Amino acid sequence: MVDIKAFSGYEIVGGGVCAAKGFKANGVCCGLAHKPLNKTEENSAIANNALPENTKKKNDLAAIYCEKECAAAAVYTTNKVKGAPINVTKRNIENGYAKAVIVNSVNANCCNADGEEKAERMCEILASELNIDKRDVIVASTGVIGQVLPIEPIENAAKELCEGLTEDGNERACEAIMTTDTVKKQIAVRFKLGDRQVTLGGMLKGSGMIHPNMATTLTFITTDCDIAPEYLQRALSENVKITLNMASVDGDTSTNDMVCVLASGLAQNKKINSENEDYETFKNALYIVMLNLARMMARDGEGATKLIECICTGANDDETARKVAKSVVCSSLFKSAIFGEDANCGRIFCAVGYSGGDFEVSDLNVAMASKAGSIDVCKDGSVLEFDEEKAAKILAEEEINIHVSVGSGLFSATAWGCDLTYDYVRINGDYRS
Amino acid sequence: MVDIKAFSGYEIVGGGVCAAKGFKANGVCCGLAHKPLNKTEENSAIANNALPENTKKKNDLAAIYCEKECAAAAVYTTNKVKGAPINVTKRNIENGYAKAVIVNSVNANCCNADGEEKAERMCEILASELNIDKRDVIVASTGVIGQVLPIEPIENAAKELCEGLTEDGNERACEAIMTTDTVKKQIAVRFKLGDRQVTLGGMLKGSGMIHPNMATTLTFITTDCDIAPEYLQRALSENVKITLNMASVDGDTSTNDMVCVLASGLAQNKKINSENEDYETFKNALYIVMLNLARMMARDGEGATKLIECICTGANDDETARKVAKSVVCSSLFKSAIFGEDANCGRIFCAVGYSGGDFEVSDLNVAMASKAGSIDVCKDGSVLEFDEEKAAKILAEEEINIHVSVGSGLFSATAWGCDLTYDYVRINGDYRS
Numbered sequence: 021m022v023d024i025k026a027f028s029g030y031e032i033v034g035g036g037v038c039a040a041k042g043f044k045a046n047g048v049c050c051g052l053a054h055k056p057l058n059k060t061e062e063n064s065a066i067a068n069n070a071l072p073e074n075t076k077k078k079n080d081l082a083a084i085y086c087e088k089e090c091a092a093a094a095v096y097t098t099n100k101v102k103g104a105p106i107n108v109t110k111r112n113i114e115n116g117y118a119k120a121v122i123v124n125s126v127n128a129n130c131c132n133a134d135g136e137e138k139a140e141r142m143c144e145i146l147a148s149e150l151n152i153d154k155r156d157v158i159v160a161s162t163g164v165i166g167q168v169l170p171i172e173p174i175e176n177a178a179k180e181l182c183e184g185l186t187e188d189g190n191e192r193a194c195e196a197i198m199t200t201d202t203v204k205k206q207i208a209v210r211f212k213l214g215d216r217q218v219t220l221g222g223m224l225k226g227s228g229m230i231h232p233n234m235a236t237t238l239t240f241i242t243t244d245c246d247i248a249p250e251y252l253q254r255a256l257s258e259n260v261k262i263t264l265n266m267a268s269v270d271g272d273t274s275t276n277d278m279v280c281v282l283a284s285g286l287a288q289n290k291k292i293n294s295e296n297e298d299y300e301t302f303k304n305a306l307y308i309v310m311l312n313l314a315r316m317m318a319r320d321g322e323g324a325t326k327l328i329e330c331i332c333t334g335a336n337d338d339e340t341a342r343k344v345a346k347s348v349v350c351s352s353l354f355k356s357a358i359f360g361e362d363a364n365c366g367r368i369f370c371a372v373g374y375s376g377g378d379f380e381v382s383d384l385n386v387a388m389a390s391k392a393g394s395i396d397v398c399k400d401g402s403v404l405e406f407d408e409e410k411a412a413k414i415l416a417e418e419e420i421n422i423h424v425s426v427g428s429g430l431f432s433a434t435a436w437g438c439d440l441t442y443d444y445v446r447i448n449g450d451y452r453s
Numbered sequence: 454m455v456d457i458k459a460f461s462g463y464e465i466v467g468g469g470v471c472a473a474k475g476f477k478a479n480g481v482c483c484g485l486a487h488k489p490l491n492k493t494e495e496n497s498a499i500a501n502n503a504l505p506e507n508t509k510k511k512n513d514l515a516a517i518y519c520e521k522e523c524a525a526a527a528v529y530t531t532n533k534v535k536g537a538p539i540n541v542t543k544r545n546i547e548n549g550y551a552k553a554v555i556v557n558s559v560n561a562n563c564c565n566a567d568g569e570e571k572a573e574r575m576c577e578i579l580a581s582e583l584n585i586d587k588r589d590v591i592v593a594s595t596g597v598i599g600q601v602l603p604i605e606p607i608e609n610a611a612k613e614l615c616e617g618l619t620e621d622g623n624e625r626a627c628e629a630i631m632t633t634d635t636v637k638k639q640i641a642v643r644f645k646l647g648d649r650q651v652t653l654g655g656m657l658k659g660s661g662m663i664h665p666n667m668a669t670t671l672t673f674i675t676t677d678c679d680i681a682p683e684y685l686q687r688a689l690s691e692n693v694k695i696t697l698n699m700a701s702v703d704g705d706t707s708t709n710d711m712v713c714v715l716a717s718g719l720a721q722n723k724k725i726n727s728e729n730e731d732y733e734t735f736k737n738a739l740y741i742v743m744l745n746l747a748r749m750m751a752r753d754g755e756g757a758t759k760l761i762e763c764i765c766t767g768a769n770d771d772e773t774a775r776k777v778a779k780s781v782v783c784s785s786l787f788k789s790a791i792f793g794e795d796a797n798c799g800r801i802f803c804a805v806g807y808s809g810g811d812f813e814v815s816d817l818n819v820a821m822a823s824k825a826g827s828i829d830v831c832k833d834g835s836v837l838e839f840d841e842e843k844a845a846k847i848l849a850e851e852e853i854n855i856h857v858s859v860g861s862g863l864f865s866a867t868a869w870g871c872d873l874t875y876d877y878v879r880i881n882g883d884y885r886s
Contacts, residue, residue, distance in 0.1 A: 098807070099803065099806040099807045100805075100806040100807070100810075100812075100814060101802050101803060101805065101806025101807075101814050101817075102806075102814075128799070130799065130802070131799060131802050131831065131834065131835055131836045132836065133833075133835040164799060165797075165799020165800065165802060165803060165836070166799035166802065166831070166836025167799075273803075273806075273807040274803065275799075275802070275803050275806055352785070352877075352881070353881055356877070356880075356881030357881060359878060359882045360881070362882065364597075364598075366561070366563065366564060366597060366598025366599035366600075367598065369563075369564050369598060369599065370532065370598060370706075370707065370708050372533075372534065373532040373533040373534025373535075373706075373708055374531070374532045374533070374534075374706040375533075377533075379533075381533060381535075384534075398564065400566075401534075401564065402564055402565055402568075403564045403565065403598070403599025403600070440878055440881075442875045442878050442879075444785075444789070444878075445789050445792060445873055445874060445877075445878060446875075447789075448785070448786055448789030448790060448873075449789050449790065449792045449793025449795065
């Protein structure tokens, strides 16, 4: 986790997407993953200890709701092939406002001829149950691409989903958006704007098909801050660039990625309507939440056993710093070496070399670090002889930091990734079943 | 293997880099991989059936030699971090001519403070033994980056290396350039220019740190064709674009990649000095050899069990065709699915979508094929319901063809890759030991 002490004035709190005033959430199992067994079949299977893997119940449908109309902002995948919900959400929040979110896992509703119709229908189902306008609904889907989305399970579960919306429903919602994720990923912060207490929290699903190029995952953020849609969008877009867009699991930019924020205004702070000091304070809170979610996502990358953080410093321009940091965390060879806890620093050099950044090779310095210590492995463009035993201890930790200095410039950037493991291959060799 | 019938007038022959007139080759084990055991130690180890893995003898040093001065051309890695031999070779063939090649595996001689000095020394050692100018030597290294290259084993083996140069030494040389390769990769073709018989052959080492961005591997090609250096370079550069640069194993562009050609002129054809018909015939021969080597490389990618070939057709421009084909064979998610023989065509869509190519999603059609048949999986931008059993049979084969049609344009391109497997992770988790 990020050291929060660096951000004085911000307190980490529980509650995820329900932490901010006015937001309720829920998650249910509507049965998208499987044809649910009937009670007799289920009891028989449990008695025989033979419940098939795909009939185990996991929440697969979530909703977030705020009675008050919220300012809304979102950033979407740059993939040309887009999930149908992306287009529907774009239209729905064009006016800058929304009240609710509906999201399913298991099925991405992407590359289906009837995709938009189904995504629209999801909005209608939720709106009708909540008695709101269907244009006030944000819709999202994640899961297998190219399978027709069955709408009946969602229709059938809508009542249960909405009746169960509570101010502590974030855990159930967070479970519902998980696919190959192994842990729930949520965080919230509390801070002051003037004399008002403001809260901002979010949840995110990883963990495969994740690569820096806008958005990168499904991320839902809620806040009770009073902020105009224009500035909400600005704060979101700026933060995406340095958080989610700097995290990579496998280099594949998903079709369905989206990060959205709803701001209820219920904190009753002086409405943010310009890039003033309050805006900066709010933007920092959003940064803390998105930074932590990005790191959690990388750490929970499919099959991952380690988080890799690469910091590039000394660059002469922002682009070089970003390219270098991302290139290291994206290298399959380096990711495999980290899995093997092999201090193969030549692969860092290789990845830095093909990053496309602007620097002199003779200025390159590289260090590896973790809780267990730090070691210089390359200096002035050449690999140093280093203590392999010490390096092995450093790489045995779960969070590995790579520091690449490319010169004496003033720009720096940080990127997050994870190791490449047998489990990544296992998970993705047979994802659809 | 490519169906050679499509290229009438070209005959596949044996002999690799020794197939063309005037070329001798050799490969020896100079002991870069390990401190060789003395005879007593070795006998004892063999008697006890306890020869350690890293003392098994594998050739690690090769040479190619032609008494006659050859026209020479090369294409190098685009990685900013370059192996020291790259710089030395560039200088040595600046004049367009060379007579010999020296190449070692095990150690890449890259990111070492004394790298160029050592690469120069390798040229000197060979030149002195062959009694030629050291500026007539092409030098290359492949293996671990960032470890000082011990020069003594090369010095000590130079005599044996040169005395053993023979016209059938291509097998020994081909073994010497292998790193994690599991098979030797070599091929030669014979064809006519006027009434003269011309031969062109080559060898290549794969199989990791391979990604399309110039050259992509160590590849050595020899021919007895009489061709001016300028046209040799032109034919090489044009073919790299559509062969080696369209093959990817893991997305990492190596520091040491190089492909070079030596042309002895001993076939005594009318010297190629313009882009005439003979030039086209020669360029096609070079294409056949490089195409086959590129396919062999992808098929022998680290840990690979399958060759993936993606053909993109119907593009409105060359760049789109290339981008789409490469994006599919480079997708970690799709590569994993192919390993699992899972017909997850959504991942093809996803990779096509983020390729950066210029097309309409509604024009996308995708088919999967192999020796076992062919099946349409996507039409007009939507995934079709297809026969999973038939798809499974198709994907059970060792060579999988993906056909992506992006419209009705006239441009097409082909790319080659391999599946992502447990063994890729195993090999690269512990490459240095």
